[in-house]
Amino acid sequence: MDEDEAIALARSRYGIQGKVTRFATEKDDTFRVEAADGRRFILKVANPSEDVSEISLQAELLQHIAQVDPDLPVPRILPDDAGRAYAQITDRAGQARQVRLMSYLDGTPLDSTASSPAEREQVGEVLGRLRHATAGFSHAADTRVLAWDVKHLQSLRPLLDDVSDPHQRAVLTAGMARFASIESRLAALPMQVLHNDFSRSNIVVDHALPAFVTGIIDFGDAVRTAVAIDVSTALLNQLPRDAAEHPVNDLFADGKDLLRGYLRQASLSDEELALVPHLVMGRAVARALITLWRARLFPQNATYILRNTEPGWAQLDWFLARSMDEVSGTLLNTAA
Template sequence: MFTPSTSASLCTTSAVALDTLLGSSLSVGFSRLNTFDALAITRRVYGIDGAATRFATEKDDTFRIDASDGARYVLKISNPGETPEELDLQVAAMRHVAAVAPDLPVPRVLPGIDGQFVVPVTSPAQPYRTARLYSYLEGMPLDALRGRAVDHYAIGEMLARLQAAMASFRHPHEHRVLAWDVKHLASLTGLQTHIADPSHRAFIAEAFARFAAIEPALRHCPAQVVHNDFNRSNIVANPSGRDFVSGIIDFGDTVHTAVAIDVATAVMNQFPLDFDADGPHDLFADARDLLRGYLAHAELSRDEVLLIPHLAMARVAARALLTSWRAMLFPENEGYILRFTRPGWEHLRWFMQRDPETVSNALL
């Protein structure tokens, strides 16, 4: 039976992980491209003409391309801080899923005129940037839906099916150190200085202590390459269609980590946004529906089920730390970066009002 340890130490990779974080694309700024730039790239690199519409994004340039022949695509221009290895990891993971599970709604990666899937588009004003072109998946972002319109069970089913497809995937860069991989939460301690509210800093300090208690158990959990960002913005939904989930997008956080972390990320992203920790609401009500859907197609040990609520808490804490830091770096994009952080403080307050054993049983 899983029991949080009271004597665990912080992860020994903290310094390495923080150095990697500070040098990653999360900290690299760039000049935003406009729709004219996007169309010039699609004409030159892909031989496609049409119209471009910008999507709101956190760290790259993304456009919908409405081609003259009626087809639709998604054009992504990388952040200058994204390395060739991590971009290849994303593309290879998507192509693997398309090959082994072609029925899964994952975008198809389309080559440029020269046959490359990741195409350099550097210029004196835009060094070290690349283009990728994906098929467009019809539907609406899950974060545009609320309440009964969301089929949480179907989301859990889709996560299990995606994990099954990715279980056989291997890549030389799959073990990269990623700030959004919750197993590295202890590496983010230096970001606490960017949390202004003293009560919020207290929540974060307690979250670190609670994570240290469960971290030894996490090391023994089954692991594989996973999506690692099954959130509201990365799930495309079609509420009136036969299949509720019509798209799984953004493989930018793909990494080899514990399966329980991937499930916990999906669980955390079902927490209600209009939540009051002192109210009668059940923080895990929608998450239990997701877990039931997941377990219809996959297995978790009892220890993993008991660990997942703590990992969901760790993901809330990581989001608070990373987004507060990034909002300081990029104040012009603060609204988008912090869009889920503010309700997250109420989620953390809910966790801190309960003892670890109660949290362990939250999904039962």
């Protein structure tokens, strides 16, 4: 969908006259709408292939969070001219798509700015609160199988055949073998509906505000999964991106700040803490497999799709250079 069509959609469905700015996304069309009166919104038009049940899950989850913890900075769903949280449209290409409008959260994406240890702890506290806010939520689509839910990592094994670089394929194969050895333990961990994509690009911040975190966005991967998986996703996105050029002994130095904040709000068992580093490795494997595959399918969007893939090779090397026991102990002494 181009900008002109998005402007017309905002006007006809939501009565908003203004200009739009497209955001880079992997599969949907997302725009910031700036109304003539200065208000700003997010207009999301789902990919035609996205099932309406997934849109329903996201909308209802955001409404649930707003009721349980109104102070959590998540987008608010704004109804259309018929009072609906989301609605089907037919775009100018003749495709049926789901559209929804949400509040805009001011700030800077965390992946575009640095953060101090204290600020990272605040990020962790917000993740802990979000875990509590989603704990009582359920939806018919919350058990759907997502490639980005690392408990299904082995289902990505066929993608190994398409990894052209022999060294990369060997690294990913070794990572999958390690992950297979902890899967029975993973299945026994506590599970609930969780955000499942608490990456730095989905966290909005403002250094000038005491709360620091001003937004948690993109609930498109929300699913019922292990609590430890949700934490591991957050920690993966705190790993150093330059580990190849500047090797480190403690890959989790920044992540431990986030974890300390998290543990002030929500608890993790020793078993969960022992498995989280392995789940981080599993997520890095999944990220490489999925992004390499999607970049081949959509070469015009390869730069965006692969933006986090290259730093992951040195991160995977760090895990595979250490024994399973050493990796398991990485976070056990992180103080709350």
